[in-house]
Amino acid sequence: MNVSLSSTDLGWRLIGSIDDIPQQGARCVLSGETTIAVFRTADDRVFALEDRCPHKNGPLSQGIVHDGCVTCPLHNWVISLSTGAAEGADEGRTATYPVRLEGRDIYLQLHPGA
Numbered sequence: 001m002n003v004s005l006s007s008t009d010l011g012w013r014l015i016g017s018i019d020d021i022p023q024q025g026a027r028c029v030l031s032g033e034t035t036i037a038v039f040r041t042a043d044d045r046v047f048a049l050e051d052r053c054p055h056k057n058g059p060l061s062q063g064i065v066h067d068g069c070v071t072c073p074l075h076n077w078v079i080s081l082s083t084g085a086a087e088g089a090d091e092g093r094t095a096t097y098p099v100r101l102e103g104r105d106i107y108l109q110l111h112p113g114a
């Protein structure tokens, strides 16, 4: 699922099916210059975060998904999928995006409040 979205798109956008994302994996969506990682947990919840670790911009989409978090592949910071915040003693936060499931379809909101 590599979807490219125009920066002029507002509101909720259908970006694909949950079946396009492996359990405990992620797929990326491009929005202008921003890459958004859409994660699927082992219990089929979905979350969307900017694909940029708050530590040194590691690609979170390539991390390990576990317990509502993703572990960055570069230096193992653990990032909450729901808040984008670094867990434990680490400090920092990556941007999150509203995402929802309708059946198997995933909708992403690029501009909350639009």
Ligand code: FES
Pocket (backbone or CB within 6 Å): 053, 054, 055, 056, 057, 058, 072, 073, 074, 075, 076, 077
């Ligand atoms: S860049 Fe993610 S832990 Fe360092």
